[in-house]
Amino acid sequence: MKRYKKAISLSLILFLLALLFSISLAQDDYTISVVDVNNKDLSFYQPPANTETYPNIEGKSVRNVIILIGDGMSFNQFSIARIKGAGLDGKLYMEKFPVTGIMRTHSADNIVTDSAASGTALACGIKTNNKMLGVAPDETKYKTILEAAKENKMATGLVVTSRITHATPACFAAHVRHRDMERRIAPQLIENNKVNVLFGGGRDYFLPRTIPGGGRRDGRNLIEEAKSQGYSYIENREQLKNVNGPCVLGLFQMDHLTTKEPEPSLAELTKKAIEILDVKENGEKTFLEKIITGILNLLALDKSDGKPGFFMMVEGSQIDWACHEYDADRLIRLTLLFDLAVKEAMEFAIKDKHTLVIVTADHETSGLAITEAENGMDLELLWAVDKKHKRGTSGHSGQPVAVFAFGPGAENFTGMYDNTDIPKKIAQVLKIKNFPAKLE
Numbered sequence: 001m002k003r004y005k006k007a008i009s010l011s012l013i014l015f016l017l018a019l020l021f022s023i024s025l026a027q028d029d030y031t032i033s034v035v036d037v038n039n040k041d042l043s044f045y046q047p048p049a050n051t052e053t054y055p056n057i058e059g060k061s062v063r064n065v066i067i068l069i070g071d072g073m074s075f076n077q078f079s080i081a082r083i084k085g086a087g088l089d090g091k092l093y094m095e096k097f098p099v100t101g102i103m104r105t106h107s108a109d110n111i112v113t114d115s116a117a118s119g120t121a122l123a124c125g126i127k128t129n130n131k132m133l134g135v136a137p138d139e140t141k142y143k144t145i146l147e148a149a150k151e152n153k154m155a156t157g158l159v160v161t162s163r164i165t166h167a168t169p170a171c172f173a174a175h176v177r178h179r180d181m182e183r184r185i186a187p188q189l190i191e192n193n194k195v196n197v198l199f200g201g202g203r204d205y206f207l208p209r210t211i212p213g214g215g216r217r218d219g220r221n222l223i224e225e226a227k228s229q230g231y232s233y234i235e236n237r238e239q240l241k242n243v244n245g246p247c248v249l250g251l252f253q254m255d256h257l258t259t260k261e262p263e264p265s266l267a268e269l270t271k272k273a274i275e276i277l278d279v280k281e282n283g284e285k286t287f288l289e290k291i292i293t294g295i296l297n298l299l300a301l302d303k304s305d306g307k308p309g310f311f312m313m314v315e316g317s318q319i320d321w322a323c324h325e326y327d328a329d330r331l332i333r334l335t336l337l338f339d340l341a342v343k344e345a346m347e348f349a350i351k352d353k354h355t356l357v358i359v360t361a362d363h364e365t366s367g368l369a370i371t372e373a374e375n376g377m378d379l380e381l382l383w384a385v386d387k388k389h390k391r392g393t394s395g396h397s398g399q400p401v402a403v404f405a406f407g408p409g410a411e412n413f414t415g416m417y418d419n420t421d422i423p424k425k426i427a428q429v430l431k432i433k434n435f436p437a438k439l440e
Contacts, residue, residue, distance in 0.1 A: 022291045026272035033380045040329050045336040047086035048093055054346070056098040060408040061310035062213060062429045064278070065149070066345045067422075069122070069261045070095075070338050071115060072320030073367030073399045077162050078383065080328070080370055092336075093343045094359045099108055102416045105363045108137050111302035115320070116179040118362035119171030121419040125427075125436035133167060133173035133185075136235040141175040141439040146195070146431045149311035154194045155246065155277040156310065159269045159341075161334075162317035163202030168362060175439065193247050194248035195277050197312070201253040201419055203235075212253045223249070237264045241330045245276035259318060260335060264433065269339040270314050274348050277310035309354070314341055323365035324395050326383050349407050353440075356407040357427060360422065364399040 006164035050172045070077070082092045087331070107117035108127040110163060116133045118125065124142040128135060135141050146156050158169045165174075165182040173195050174188040186205040189195050206222035207214030216222070223233055234240055252263055281353045316338030318363075342359055349355035369385025403422070405413035409429035413422075427435035 007393060015341045025071070040333065041159070042085055042333070045085045045340065047090050047126065048096060051096070052093040053098050054406055054411055057350075057353050057407050058411075060353050062356050062407070062409045063307060064349075064352065065309075065311045065358070065426055066274075066314065066349070067122075067312075068316070068338070068342055068345060068425070069168060069356045070312045070316045070319050070335065070359070070361045071162075072323045073316070073335060073338070073361040073362065073395070074364035074368070074371050074399050075333060076368040077306050077323065077361075077364070078321060078335055078339075078402070080368075080379070081332050081339065083370075084332045085336045085339070092339045093156075093346060094339055094404050097357075097359065097406045097410075099405040099410040100401035101405070101412050101413045102400050103403050103422070104416075105419050106398060111254070113363050114179075114396065115167040115362050116171065118419055119168040122360075122362065122422050123171040125420045125423040127420060131178050131180075133171050133177075133179045135177060140179050143435070143437045143439045144172050145426050145432075145435070146172040146311055146313070147439075148193065148435055148437075149430065152430065152432060153308045154311050154430075155271045155308070156194075157277050157312035158189075158195055158200070159197070159266070159273050159312065160200040160315040161198060161259055161266055162315065163205065163256055164198050164200035164251065165202050165205045166256075166317060166416050168198075168274065168311065169200065173259075183218075185204075186222055187225075189218070190222060190229065190231065190249065190359060193231070193397035194228055196247050196310075197250075197273045198247065198248070199250040199252075199273060201251060201256045203251040203254045206251060208323060223251070237262060237268070238301050240264050240268065242273055243272075245279065248276055255285065256259060256318070259334065265340070266314070266337055267344050268339040271344045271348075273312060273314075274344070277353075278307075278348075299344060309336050309430075311426075314345070316341065320365045323368060323383075326366065326381075328381050346406065354408065356426075357405070357408045358422070358426075359402075359415065361401040361403040362402060366395050366396045367397040367399070 078092060086092060105113050105118055107130050108114040109129040114130040117128050120128045120134055123144040126136055126142050129137045150156050161170045165185040167179045170185045174185040176184050182205050189198055204213060204215040208216045208219045208221055226249045227233055231249045232243050234243050234250045237253060247348055258265055306375045321333045345357050349357045369382040371380050373380040385397055403413050412425045
């Protein structure tokens with residue numbers, strides 16, 4: 001009898017241990033973040049005065065394109081930012097856009113993409129493998145939509161909160177087989193004044209090791225090389241206020257931006273970049289061109305005023321990183337800062353009437369879901385991709401992402417489509433032929 005009791009007791013203990021272990025495993029399948037209703041000061045963000053959809057501008061030619069990418073930002077990322085920044089019934093600026101679409105994000109070799117492959121899709125219109133940047137899986141270089149715009153004599157700009165050599169910005173102006181080759185990416189951004197405005201971090205990749213903080217082993221000082229090519233160089237907010245174009249290199253940190261004072265905000269960087277790019281003229285117009293433009297203006301047929309226009313990509317780079325760390329407060333703050341950059345783009349586009357604005361993401365990060373906490377007072381965020389199960393894509397998910405569009409040509413961005421379609425649609429409205437195309 002004693003033996004049976006011991007056996008039963010042992011079995012019971014083993015059962016309880018197994019039960020506790022299984023519960024532990026189940027809890028490891030997701031990570032929980034509780035968001036306090038009054039947790040942080042978000043007074044820097046002033047939501048739209050109303051929730052009415054922006055009336056779209058139609059019947060005009062497209063002269064400028066601004067694409068804003070919230071890295072890692074899918075539906076629940078901007079939804080939690082809206083709940084906290086504008087209220088349940090409010091709207092973010094991006095949510096007021098008149099045209100919406102849904103975009104798939106898979107890469108050539110994976111259901112779940114990384115930022116290099118997704119950035120290549122958004123820039124070049126092709127699928128590539130994860131980690132590859134501006135090239136096809138066989139390493140064939142493909143022209144980016146920024147490079148195609150440059151060939152059309154448009155001014156170009158990249159504005160980010162990461163290093164300017166990081167995956168997403170690099171995809172629009174560089175071509176390497178691996179995203180980590182940032183010292184090879186850096187010179188590609190400035191050679192031949194390739195990109196007129198470059199705002200971000202990453203001085204380390206532009207300076208030789210002989211200068212404190214520099215990391216280049218080849219001895220090149222790319223900042224001095226940029227100056228010799230006609231770039232103005234800046235490092236802080238005061239310099240940003242006073243700088244003029246047509247070419248400006250702004251590197252505000254050795255590494256990524258802090259996104260905090262005294263740095264200029266993403267909205268400030270966006271506004272200044274637009275100011276520099278918009279005044280770039282394509283030489284003096286002939287007498288006949290002036291007459292034609294004047295007649296068109298009088299007839300209100302097209303007020304494009306002969307400018308060649310510009311293409312600009314703006315990235316809220318660190319939304320992704322907040323999701324990787326399951327940091328709800330930082331996610332909300334960074335998404336609202338990104339939305340203020342959207343506001344700057346919209347204010348310009350509404351006045352200009354020839355600017356197409358697109359807001360989207362490269363992928364979703366960490367499988368975010370929003371639910372209610374047990375106390376009924378707080379919000380609870382569930383992260384489906386936990387640290388234990390992160391693999392090659394470092395916690396990204398395969399969820400689709402939203403696309404918002406405003407301005408002439410915006411109607412092309414409705415519906416469900418692939419991320420490779422974004423630059424193809426941009427090329428179409430800009431009348432750029434033969435895109436996608438291999439780089440000669």
